[in-house]
Amino acid sequence: MRGLRVSRAASVVIVVAVLVGLYGLAGLRHSVSLVAGARPQLPHAIPVSRVIRVCPAPGASFSPGSGIAVMAAPASTGPASTGPASGGPGASGAAVVSRLSATSNAAPGSQVLTVGRPGTPHFAKIATDHTRAARGSQQNRGGKKTKPGQATSAAQPQPTGHAIATTVIRGGVVIQASGPQAQGLDVEQTTGNGLPTAACGSPGTDFWFAGPEQHTAGHIQLYLMNTGGQPANVAVDIFTDAGPLQDTPDTGITVPPHSMVVQSLAAPLRTSRSMSLHVRANVGQVVAAVREGTGKGAGGWLPATQAPATHLVIPGLPSAVGTRQLFVAVPGVKDAQVKVTAVTSRGTYVPTGSNGIDLPGGSVAQISLPSLAGIPAALKLAASTPVIADVMIPGGGGGSPGSFTAAAPAIEEQGVIADNPSSGGRVSALVLSAPHQSARVNITQLAGGKTTRQHAQVVPVAAGKSVTVALRAVPGVPRGTAFAVVVTPLAGSGPVYAGRVIKGAGAGGVLQGMLPVASALTTVPLPAVRGAAISAGR
Numbered sequence: 001m002r003g004l005r006v007s008r009a010a011s012v013v014i015v016v017a018v019l020v021g022l023y024g025l026a027g028l029r030h031s032v033s034l035v036a037g038a039r040p041q042l043p044h045a046i047p048v049s050r051v052i053r054v055c056p057a058p059g060a061s062f063s064p065g066s067g068i069a070v071m072a073a074p075a076s077t078g079p080a081s082t083g084p085a086s087g088g089p090g091a092s093g094a095a096v097v098s099r100l101s102a103t104s105n106a107a108p109g110s111q112v113l114t115v116g117r118p119g120t121p122h123f124a125k126i127a128t129d130h131t132r133a134a135r136g137s138q139q140n141r142g143g144k145k146t147k148p149g150q151a152t153s154a155a156q157p158q159p160t161g162h163a164i165a166t167t168v169i170r171g172g173v174v175i176q177a178s179g180p181q182a183q184g185l186d187v188e189q190t191t192g193n194g195l196p197t198a199a200c201g202s203p204g205t206d207f208w209f210a211g212p213e214q215h216t217a218g219h220i221q222l223y224l225m226n227t228g229g230q231p232a233n234v235a236v237d238i239f240t241d242a243g244p245l246q247d248t249p250d251t252g253i254t255v256p257p258h259s260m261v262v263q264s265l266a267a268p269l270r271t272s273r274s275m276s277l278h279v280r281a282n283v284g285q286v287v288a289a290v291r292e293g294t295g296k297g298a299g300g301w302l303p304a305t306q307a308p309a310t311h312l313v314i315p316g317l318p319s320a321v322g323t324r325q326l327f328v329a330v331p332g333v334k335d336a337q338v339k340v341t342a343v344t345s346r347g348t349y350v351p352t353g354s355n356g357i358d359l360p361g362g363s364v365a366q367i368s369l370p371s372l373a374g375i376p377a378a379l380k381l382a383a384s385t386p387v388i389a390d391v392m393i394p395g396g397g398g399g400s401p402g403s404f405t406a407a408a409p410a411i412e413e414q415g416v417i418a419d420n421p422s423s424g425g426r427v428s429a430l431v432l433s434a435p436h437q438s439a440r441v442n443i444t445q446l447a448g449g450k451t452t453r454q455h456a457q458v459v460p461v462a463a464g465k466s467v468t469v470a471l472r473a474v475p476g477v478p479r480g481t482a483f484a485v486v487v488t489p490l491a492g493s494g495p496v497y498a499g500r501v502i503k504g505a506g507a508g509g510v511l512q513g514m515l516p517v518a519s520a521l522t523t524v525p526l527p528a529v530r531g532a533a534i535s536a537g538r
Contacts, residue, residue: 012215035500045523051182053175054188054287055200056223056260058126059099059112060171065192067125068200069419070175071446071484072118073184074522091181093118100172100225101258102131108229108258111172118180121418121484125192129170132221141340164250172260174227175200183194183522184486186416188515194482195397195426195502196419196513198301203227203285208388210301210327210364211292212401213240219299220265220278223289224233226255232284237386238265239329240272244362255286274366276329276388297399303516305406308332308386312407314379316431316499317372319468319510322394324369325402326354326379333361334385341380342372343433348380348464363386376468378433378497381407395511408516410495415487416520417500420445420471423480424503426512428471430487430498434461437494447483448476463494487517 057063071092094116099109115122175187201207211220226232234253238245248268254379255261269275270310279288293299308331317324330336340354352371359365381389390406420428432441444456453476461467474483489496498517503509 018429024253025452045525048183048521049178051177051185052099052202052227053177053185053187053200054203054225054227055175055187056172056225056289057189057197058171058173059129060169061128063171063191064128065125067123067190068097068173068175069121069123069188069190069196070115071121071186071472072177072181072537073414073486073520074118074180093177093181095177095181095185096226097124098174098176099105099129100171100174100260102129103169109174115180118183119446120452121446121482122448123190123194123482124420126173131170133285136350152444162267163248164265166253166263168256168259170259173226179468184414184416184520186418186518186520188418190419191397193424194419194421196326196515198289198303198341199515199518201287201304202290203287205281205285205321206307207279207288208277208289208307209290209302210305210329210390211274211290211404212325212327213272213274213394217454218266218295219291219293220269220275221291222246222263222265222279223260223291224279225255225260225503226256226257226284226287227360229257230284231256232286233282234286235280235282235487237278237280237331238268239276239278239331239362239364240269241274241364241366242272243360255284274327274364276327276331278331281348291400292401294401295399298397300396300400300404301445302404303390303406305388305390306408308388310383310386311432312381312387312389313410313435313497314381314389314391314405314407315433315497315516316430316501316514317375317377317391317393318431318501318503318511318514319374319376320393320395320501320503321374322511324372325392326367326369326389327364327392328357328367328381328387328389329357329364330359330361330385330387331435332385335359335361336387337384338387339382340367340369341382342375342377343380343435343464343466344375344377345466345468348435349482359387376431377466378431378435378499380435382414391510393514397512403511403514405499405514405516408497408518410497411487411489411517412519413497413521413523414519415514415517417485417487417517419482420485420500421482422473422501423482425511426502427505429503430469430517431466431469431499431501432459432461432469432486433466433497433515434463434494435497436463437464439493439496440490441496442488442490443469444486444488445474445483446486447477447481451476453477457480458490461496
């Protein structure tokens with residue numbers, strides 16, 4: 001009994017102590033909060049650490065003497081100035097350039113070179129790949145099988161189980177960049193005389209193209225590149241001015257690891273006037289590229305266009321002469337009503353023949369815009385259902401049906417152009433457009449050598465207008481040195497779209513190439529993380 005009394009007494013003391021504590025806290029007239037400590041400051045973005053780019057032409061037999069231009073801009077450029085660039089030999093990071101393999105096995109191709117020194121453009125030629133093809137039993141175009149152990153030509157088609165023949169070919173390079181060399185990276189493939197022909201793409205699962213038909217181009221070839229260690233599986237949807245191509249299945253295309261395959265699409269497109277391709281990787285990732293030619297030269301490359309959307313902008317139409325041919329594809333089943341607006345140096349207006357365009361679902365149309373000949377501009381497209389679009393202008397390299405540019409998003413953070421020639425009778429320029437709000441853009445040119453030199457200027461762009469910026473040689477470097485360009489919209493600017501143009505020098509110079517300027521990010525935005533402290537007060 002005595003133990004029970006002690007226990008009860010202890011319980012009373014504990015209850016009284018708790019009540020006193022509560023009344024004491026209440027007397028302070030402050031709410032009571034229970035927290036888990038200070039909220040950590042999470043980063044809003046992290047630096048880009050690894051990037052892969054793939055180019056089909058360097059090292060290929062159809063493009064002898066071709067090469068690459070590599071430029072990484074890991075730090076934002078400063079205000080307008082002329083002098084040495086901040087990047088130098090002490091900067092870290094590397095870009096390893098390797099060949100794609102023509103052996104159709106899991107082994108990657110041989111390493112060609114390593115590029116360091118971020119902040120400095122690098123140019124290199126790639127020797128033609130002469131490696132032998134894989135040995136084994138493979139079926140060629142005529143159905144004849146080779147004997148086991150007999151080498152086959154890398155130009156022989158491989159069995160893929162679909163109607164359009166697919167061929168494993170030699171050529172192409174992979175650029176794997178890490179550290180600062182991956183930040184703000186742009187890679188372009190170049191001809192033997194230094195003319196850039198196309199931006200090198202990143203592996204993905206979805207690519208869109210639009211352009212002229214087989215009668216205009218003569219040769220239309222689709223290149224599929226796989227940088228992974230496992231085979232990729234690809235399907236291609238083909239649209240024409242007559243609608244989707246239904247009677248030529250192009251599915252189940254196998255792309256061997258670390259390899260490149262090519263398809264000739266001239267035969268299935270021989271009766272069409274315009275075409276569009278949707279390349280879909282069902283297994284793995286690939287890089288897709290399309291080359292069109294007249295048979296008299298290397299031809300030209302169609303730039304991949306922005307994914308289908310109801311609002312598109314095609315930047316970088318130059319002052320070169322010639323009718324602009326607009327290609328618009330409607331990949332869905334719904335019909336589209338499309339309105340085209342030109343953003344020029346004199347303002348925004350609807351060019352002749354581009355108002356109230358009606359297109360059936362699943363079709364492609366070619367629309368001539370002769371009133372824009374010789375006028376630098378961007379094109380705005382507004383459609384009732386998602387579409388894709390690009391533009392062809394007379395010019396381009398040997399054997400090309402024309403020069404091409406495609407719809408592209410506005411520049412985020414910065415855009416980088418690796419190769420801008422300043423010799424060989426060529427001149428480079430930028431066409432900047434601000435379709436919605438005014439903008440201020442910092443344009444920095446960088447040229448390499450023992451000391452990287454730069455020249456920068458700030459260019460204002462009025463709302464609803466376009467501005468052409470001539471890109472002359474960087475002061476202080478040898479005459480004729482090619483250079484890179486970094487395009488940086490300044491704080492407070494509206495959306496900015498840009499295209500790089502290369503023409504022959506002098507009045508009336510022929511258009512030799514166009515390229516929409518894509519964003520080259522140095523950081524990757526992170527999604528916001530939300531949380532709340534636990535509170536016991538009011």
